[in-house]
Amino acid sequence: MPYRRRIIDDVLDVLMPDLAAVSLEGAKAVGKTATARQHVVSEVSFDDRAQRRPFEVDPSLIVGFPSPLLIDEWQFVPQVWDMVRRAVDDNPTGGRFLLTGSANPPTGARTHSGAGRIVRMLMRPLAFSERGLCEPTVSLRALLAGEQEQISGVSGAQLADYADEILRSGFPGIRDLPDRARRAQLDSYIARIVDHDLPESGASVRRPNTVRAWLAAYGAATATDASYSGILDAATSGESDKPARQTVDVYRDHLQRIFVLDPLPAWTPAFAPLRRLTHSPKHHLVDPALAARMAGVERASLLGGVQPKIPPLAGSWLGSLFESLVTQSVRTYAQAAEARVGHLRTRNTAHEVDIIVESDDMSVVAIEVKLAGAVDDRDVRHLNWLEEQIGERVVSKVVVTTGPLAYRRPDGVAVVPFALLGP
Known part of the structure; x- marks a missing residue:
């Protein structure tokens, strides 16, 4: 089916050129991945065990992809959140990372909120x-x-x-x-x-x-x-x-x-x-x-x-x-x-x-x-x-x-x- 543009697409169009990292969050099946794919040039999916295994060993691999990079279901490898934060500290150029997640990881699974580096946005079902x-x-x-x-x-x-x-x-x-x-x-x-x-x-x-x-x-x-x-x-x-x-x-x-x-x-x-x-x-x-x-x-x-x-x-x-x-x-x-x-x-x-x-x-x-x-x-x-x-x-x-x-x-x-x- 052709992609049906969402209201949040307009928001992402405005924000992503100036923000190095955006986290698009919401329940499963609201359409986060389909929307995120409209705004990136490369993608890794941590919902796929085989794809996420190398990043569990070395989260720094994310900095080697063309940007914007979609990191789908990032919560499966929570240490990637901190790696994105550090990558933004090193290079705050806009439009580098778009993360999606259908759950917040348990308390303590990530070491930093991402405040000042990663902007979090909630996506709901179709309005x-x-x-x-x-x-x-x-x-x-x-x-x-x-x-x-x-x-x-x-x-x-x-x-x-x-x-x-x-x-x-x-x-x-x-x-x-x-x-x-x-x-x-x-x-x-x-x-x-x-x-x-x-x-x-x-x-x-x-x-x-x-x-x-x-x-x-x-x-x-x-x-x-x-x-x-x-x-x-x-x-x-x-x-x-x-x-x-x-x-x-x-x-x-x-x-x-x-x-x-x-x-x-x-x-x-x-x-x-x-x-x-x-x-x-x-x-x-x-x-x-x-x-x-x-x-x-x-x-x-x-x-x-x-x-x-x-x-x-x-x-x-x-x-x-x-x-x-x-x-x-x-x-x-x-x-x-x-x-x-x-x-x-x-x-x-x-x-x-x-x-x-x-x-x-x-x-x-x-x-x-x-x-x-x-x-x-x-x-x-x-x-x-x-x-x-x-x-x-x-x-x-x-x-x-x-x-x-x-x-x-x-x-x-x-x-x-x-x-x-x-x-």
């Missing part, structure tokens, strides 16, 4: 605008800069289309398969996490069924800030011999190390009067299709025709997974705009904003996600409250919907069908 379904008319970058006054456009995507996209996944090699093959690949992906990827990252998996149950429970908590103890209870309901909380915390840490968990941190504004905000992250898996698959959710259950075997911890499955899909895409768009992403919730839950995008100059785009086509005053009250609290720092207020029309309300809130939102 919605990268899937080729609809041409975006609203730019997150322009919203963040306060430059998009005109909000317009018509989306042909309907609720069922968003449900289909959740299930198809954003993994490039999985999404275009026939339904049965896609389900088999997602099942295999989940099994590989427990049976192969976790042990490979240094985790001792003594109770694989418990890990699978915990992952499913975490998926059921998608787009919520449910406590980890609550997730553990949901995963081990009816079991008398429950794993220790510390054991589950180790699994969770390793799942984040291999980028399977992608929690959205709580946002705390600097130099602002907001008080009593929660600090708990919102739970998200790297792709909402994994949560749907582990829960036995398919199209009929998403659209309300059949009950899934695992209920979501809050709201509906379609609502939770749609918010996760939106969050995943917004994080990709925000990275391209050099912005941070979080969520806001007060401790008494009186106010919450699903997604906060903040630039370096502390400008804020506040986003609510609504699983409906129509928007009324109740849907924008938290956005307007936040603007009252921090004033002009809120440069754009947005409600992302499943409706057909993009427009701006009289109170300044932009109503944007998800398919029309892009980088």
Whole structure:
């Protein structure tokens, strides 16, 4: 299949000529290697035991290749990281190394963070605008800069289309398969996490069924800030011999190390009067299709025709997974705009904003996600409250919907069908 250009390609085009080393990181199957190959002239793959064996003996071999050099799955030979760092110290010329990795090595496996030498970038599954379904008319970058006054456009995507996209996944090699093959690949992906990827990252998996149950429970908590103890209870309901909380915390840490968990941190504004905000992250898996698959959710259950075997911890499955899909895409768009992403919730839950995008100059785009086509005053009250609290720092207020029309309300809130939102 021809390569489909990704948003991060534009970022790499800008950065690589001036940076000696870039590390492109993310979960397996997000497309790191295919993307990296567009930007290099030579390659070594440490996923191949035969290829990596010489570098285990002599990591300095990497300096002999034409640049830019792709070092694929570098974490299999962690000492190469330090060799790249030293090579950059010796020669900081831009465009020398592009590393890819689907796991952070265990603590102590590398001796230096790479700060100041190796720039780390996270790659996620396909954002919605990268899937080729609809041409975006609203730019997150322009919203963040306060430059998009005109909000317009018509989306042909309907609720069922968003449900289909959740299930198809954003993994490039999985999404275009026939339904049965896609389900088999997602099942295999989940099994590989427990049976192969976790042990490979240094985790001792003594109770694989418990890990699978915990992952499913975490998926059921998608787009919520449910406590980890609550997730553990949901995963081990009816079991008398429950794993220790510390054991589950180790699994969770390793799942984040291999980028399977992608929690959205709580946002705390600097130099602002907001008080009593929660600090708990919102739970998200790297792709909402994994949560749907582990829960036995398919199209009929998403659209309300059949009950899934695992209920979501809050709201509906379609609502939770749609918010996760939106969050995943917004994080990709925000990275391209050099912005941070979080969520806001007060401790008494009186106010919450699903997604906060903040630039370096502390400008804020506040986003609510609504699983409906129509928007009324109740849907924008938290956005307007936040603007009252921090004033002009809120440069754009947005409600992302499943409706057909993009427009701006009289109170300044932009109503944007998800398919029309892009980088």
